[in-house]
Structures are given as C-alpha cells and as structure tokens.
Amino acid sequence: MRRRVFERLRRGPRAVHELARGLPISRPAVSQHLKVLKEAGLVVDRAEGTRRLYQIDPSGLGTIRRWLDEFWDEALNAFRDEAEKEERT
C-alpha cells in the first residue's frame, strides 16, 4: 500500500486527499504512509495554503538507484564467474 502511495507521486506533486482518492484506505492512513516515506528520504513536502503537497525526492530515489546499480553489478559478475566455473566442468 505504501508503494501504491509512492507510485501515485510519480507524475508530480499531489495533495494528501488526492492520493487517498482511489485507494482503499483512509486519508489518515495515507498521511502515515507519507510520514514513513518522508523519514526514509523518499519524499518531501511543502505547505500550499491549507493543503500539503508531497512529491518524490529525486536525491532519495537516486540513493536507492545507486545502491541497486552497484548491487546489480556485483551480483551479475558473481553470476558470470559461477557460469564459467560451471562451464569448465
């Protein structure tokens, strides 16, 4: 559910009640998910009038991306080494 909230921010900033629309959970529940996402550095928020706009934090998302890229590299190299080892059998 948290991922669904996050995915809804893909296309740009959204207010809390907008995010809650269409999700099978209450608005406060969405608020709580946003809080977690914010603490994780994945979103930032700003006040706009009575609303609060949330949007994805590219730097937070970038951190994950770099982690995954590095992980991917190592894992794939290990996989290839393993395949070669297999081939020599």
Next chain:
Amino acid sequence: MRRRVFERLRRGPRAVHELARGLPISRPAVSQHLKVLKEAGLVVDRAEGTRRLYQIDPSGLGTIRRWLDEFWDEALNAFRDEAEKEERT
C-alpha cells in the same frame, strides 16, 4: 535483516549456515528469510550434498531494476516539468 541476508549473496552462492555466520539471528531464522526471498523470485536454491546453496536470481533482480529505472525516468521528468513551471513564475 532480510536485506542483510540478501546482500551476503552478492558475491556468489552460499550455504545457509554460512549466511547465518556473523548474523545476530539463528540459522532457522535465516532459512525463513531465504524462503521469503525465494517466493519473491530474488533467489534460487539448489541442493548440493547435504547443503543447500542459495544464490541471487538475476532475472528477479532485473525485474526490480527495470521497475526502478522506469519509475526513475517518470519521476525525474515530472521533477523537471515542475522546475520549469517554477522558473516561469
């Protein structure tokens, strides 16, 4: 903790008790994490004698990578659009 188990597979296949070594949880706990990772399609396992070797499944990892890449693209485009909108102000 599950991520730590997963990360230990980065460098290649490992037996369960190897993975458990150095982690602050019991071997059965590691087994349970591996079960979840396997159901998620992130690892594959094979029997080797009395041991069971686990390793990262590149195709499962690739699925995540593609998801993240696509997400990254969309999010960054939205971010740029937002920045331009800001600039015109």
Next chain:
DNA sequence: ACTTACGGTAAGCAAATACTTACGCTATAG
C-alpha cells in the same frame, strides 16, 4: 466572525511479522 477544507496526530486494536526452540529428514563420513 463563521464555516469549511485540509491534514497531522493520538488511541486503540486486529493481524502480520520475526524471532526462538524443538524436531525430523536426508546425505555424507567413518
């Protein structure tokens, strides 16, 4: 000034999670 829209937080609760220990199975070693 009053009302309404919007959203964060608290309290409460059912369900899911993440361990532990105990146990049993299978394959190798001696």
Next chain:
DNA sequence: CTATAGCGTAAGTATTTGCTTACCGTAAGT
C-alpha cells in the same frame, strides 16, 4: 550401520505493523 552435518518446518510468543475513528489546528472563503 551409525553418527554427524546441514536444513527445513512447526509451534509458540513478543513485537511491530497498518489500519480505524476521533480530535485538533490552521488557512481560506463568504
């Protein structure tokens, strides 16, 4: 054939989680 190493699974349990409703504060509209 027996002992041992390696693992998976079951049962039990404390903790965490993910929601709900109720409530309160703040900004904007009338």
